[in-house]
Amino acid sequence: MSDSETHDSAAVLFRDTIKGSNIKLPRHSQFHNGVSDALTLAKRNLIRYIRLPGLLVFSTIQPIIFLVLFTFVFGGAIRGIHTKYIDFLIPGILIQTVAFGSTQTGVGLADDLQKGLIQRFRALPMARSAVLAGRTLADTVRNLIVVLLMVAVGYILGFRFQNGLLPALSAIALAVLFGFALSWISAFTGLSAKDAETAGVASFVWIFPITFASAAFVPVSTMAGWLQAFAKANPITNAVDTLRALTLGGPVERHFLYTLMWIVGIVGVFAPMAVTKYKAKS
Amino acid sequence: MIIEVDRVTKSFGSNLAVNNVSFSVSEASIFGLLGPNGAGKTTLINILTTLLKPDSGRVTVDGLDVVRDAAELRSRIGLAGQYAAVDENLTGFENLEMVGRLYHLPAKLARIRADELLSQFSLAYAGRKQARTYSGGMRRRLDLAAALVSSPRVLFLDEPTAGLDPRSRNDLWDVLEQLVANGATILLTTQYLEEADRLAEHIAVIDVGKVIAMGTPSDLKAQVGSSILEVVLGKDSNVETAKQALSPLAVTGTRIDFHSERLRVIVPERPGLVVDAIRLLDQHQIEVEEIGVTKPSLDDAFLALTGHGVGGLEDE
Numbered sequence: 001m002s003d004s005e006t007h008d009s010a011a012v013l014f015r016d017t018i019k020g021s022n023i024k025l026p027r028h029s030q031f032h033n034g035v036s037d038a039l040t041l042a043k044r045n046l047i048r049y050i051r052l053p054g055l056l057v058f059s060t061i062q063p064i065i066f067l068v069l070f071t072f073v074f075g076g077a078i079r080g081i082h083t084k085y086i087d088f089l090i091p092g093i094l095i096q097t098v099a100f101g102s103t104q105t106g107v108g109l110a111d112d113l114q115k116g117l118i119q120r121f122r123a124l125p126m127a128r129s130a131v132l133a134g135r136t137l138a139d140t141v142r143n144l145i146v147v148l149l150m151v152a153v154g155y156i157l158g159f160r161f162q163n164g165l166l167p168a169l170s171a172i173a174l175a176v177l178f179g180f181a182l183s184w185i186s187a188f189t190g191l192s193a194k195d196a197e198t199a200g201v202a203s204f205v206w207i208f209p210i211t212f213a214s215a216a217f218v219p220v221s222t223m224a225g226w227l228q229a230f231a232k233a234n235p236i237t238n239a240v241d242t243l244r245a246l247t248l249g250g251p252v253e254r255h256f257l258y259t260l261m262w263i264v265g266i267v268g269v270f271a272p273m274a275v276t277k278y279k280a281k282s
Numbered sequence: 283m284i285i286e287v288d289r290v291t292k293s294f295g296s297n298l299a300v301n302n303v304s305f306s307v308s309e310a311s312i313f314g315l316l317g318p319n320g321a322g323k324t325t326l327i328n329i330l331t332t333l334l335k336p337d338s339g340r341v342t343v344d345g346l347d348v349v350r351d352a353a354e355l356r357s358r359i360g361l362a363g364q365y366a367a368v369d370e371n372l373t374g375f376e377n378l379e380m381v382g383r384l385y386h387l388p389a390k391l392a393r394i395r396a397d398e399l400l401s402q403f404s405l406a407y408a409g410r411k412q413a414r415t416y417s418g419g420m421r422r423r424l425d426l427a428a429a430l431v432s433s434p435r436v437l438f439l440d441e442p443t444a445g446l447d448p449r450s451r452n453d454l455w456d457v458l459e460q461l462v463a464n465g466a467t468i469l470l471t472t473q474y475l476e477e478a479d480r481l482a483e484h485i486a487v488i489d490v491g492k493v494i495a496m497g498t499p500s501d502l503k504a505q506v507g508s509s510i511l512e513v514v515l516g517k518d519s520n521v522e523t524a525k526q527a528l529s530p531l532a533v534t535g536t537r538i539d540f541h542s543e544r545l546r547v548i549v550p551e552r553p554g555l556v557v558d559a560i561r562l563l564d565q566h567q568i569e570v571e572e573i574g575v576t577k578p579s580l581d582d583a584f585l586a587l588t589g590h591g592v593g594g595l596e597d598e
């Protein structure tokens with residue numbers, strides 16, 4: 001049994017080393033360690049999504065319910081659409097899903113802060129960036145999985161990509177990237193909140209209005225005038241319009257460019273703010 | 283000296299949490315930081331473990347400066363904070379494995395080490411259960427195990443036995459003594475005088491950010507410089523009357539304490555004291571069950587040094 005032999009010799013190694021000098025920690029480049037730390041924490045964050053039933057329902061069942069409800073409740077009633085409602089709805093639902101999902105970035109960070117885990121991490125010889133990188137990475141992976149799930153459910157309900165494979169993949173990538181950007185806003189608010197509950201509420205206070213006052217579920221032209229102005233300037237509208245162009249066809253460049261600018265702008269502003277906030281915590 | 287703390291000061295706004303503190307700790311020993319709530323113990327631990335920068339002063343641990351060499355130092359020390367920091371969603375095993383990976387142990391070694399620590403801390407039976415199902419004592423042990431993942435030469439423990447039942451506390455004390463026997467150095471904070479007395483070779487007593495006394499437990503007891511007269515009163519005796527009766531014997535300016543059914547009077551050392559005490563109590567018709575003179579305990583030392591007791595000492 002070679003396995004138990006290694007086990008035994010390692011145990012002896014530990015027993016010896018505790019006497020005098022400590023374990024010789026392997027030396028790797030800082031970059032190698034930084035990536036490894038982020039992956040270690042991302043794995044741990046993903047486990048959290050699976051082990052907390054409430055969270056699993058929140059990130060999977062809830063968006064499916066939205067999708068099914070909206071399809072059947074609004075499907076017949078919405079004016080001004082030149083396509084099947086499900087084809088109109090899927091881009092909106094995908095952006096809503098990543099937007100709602102991004103609130104969990106802040107909730108998770110606030111939770112770690114509250115439970116003293118961040119304090120523990122800070123005393124370890126790990127990369128300073130790994131807590132935030134591991135969190136946003138996990139949330140991005142989770143968003144990707146949920147987006148794929150939503151597309152699959154959409155297909156069952158009659159949704160079809162109508163513009164070819166590459167635009168379809170671009171649409172999925174852009175939705176996930178947009179969620180990644182929002183995660184940094186959420187990271188900042190979460191690190192500013194006093195506990196996980198406050199962090200959740202603080203995120204929904206702005207996520208909810210900007211998601212619904214957008215082109216996500218109804219055409220902007222059906223809204224009241226003052227709301228139209230807001231909805232048109234809303235980055236969610238931009239992202240949804242880009243996704244619609246990618247999935248249904250139509251001119252893409254301008255929407256795509258605006259959305260990319262929003263993504264770069266949000267990350268450019270909120271990532272440094274979140275990092276500063278994180279460094280200030282002890 | 284493996285830990286050297288030299289004139290360290292740290293304030294939060296106008297609150298001077300650590301005030302010009304100096305001490306040093308020799309290798310393979312336990313050093314106790316003893317003080318009541320708010321004394322500045324956690325702030326000091328945070329400075330020594332690189333979590334906080336001191337406003338002024340210098341600290342070296344294992345030859346490394348806590349500010350300049352912070353990154354390198356973190357790989358050589360272990361810390362168990364005041365509140366058990368375990369990930370409730372992970373199993374005990376996964377918690378330790380994660381910490382091992384964050385110390386950059388190879389994956390296989392991290393797993394072996396996790397299992398080893400689980401058995402060392404009698405958690406093997408629950409190692410595959412989520413930490414949310416653990417009792418307070420189990421979480422404490424897991425937290426401590428996490429601090430030991432890299433077999434650090436220097437271990438910092440902030441109130442490690444707070445909230446533990448007496449049995450778990452005794453078990454933990456045994457583990458700590460074993461670690462020191464194997465060459466580790468431990469700096470622990472505590473509010474329990476008994477704990478410092480039992481474990482620490484050297485103690486610094488700290489109060490409102492300042493070291494007010496330092497030395498071995500017996501040094502500290504000697505600083506009180508007197509003896510303690512202990513009296514157990516008969517069933518229906520009036521405590522207040524007994525205090526009045528004995529007050530002529532007490533060292534001027536000291537209080538007479540009543541705790542665990544016992545009167546404790548700080549008295550000068552002289553012959554005939556017990557006889558005098560019995561006579562005084564008899565004059566007030568107070569029945570005595572037990573009487574004797576003892577060496578001052580650390581509790582008494584603290585009382586004498588700070589002018590106030592710790593924890594349950596003041597129970598009038």
Ligand SMILES: Nc1ncnc2c1ncn2[C@@H]1O[C@H](COP(=O)(O)OP(=O)(O)O)[C@@H](O)[C@H]1O
Binds near residue numbers: 319
């Ligand atoms: N982050 C902080 N911000 C402001 N004040 C603090 C902070 N941490 C501790 N203090 C204050 O510093 C003093 C010492 O606290 P602490 O080190 O936690 O004491 P102990 O651990 O001995 O109970 C207290 O008055 C406490 O209120």
Ligand SMILES: [Mg+2]
Binds near residue numbers: 320323324364440
């Ligand atoms: Mg404390």
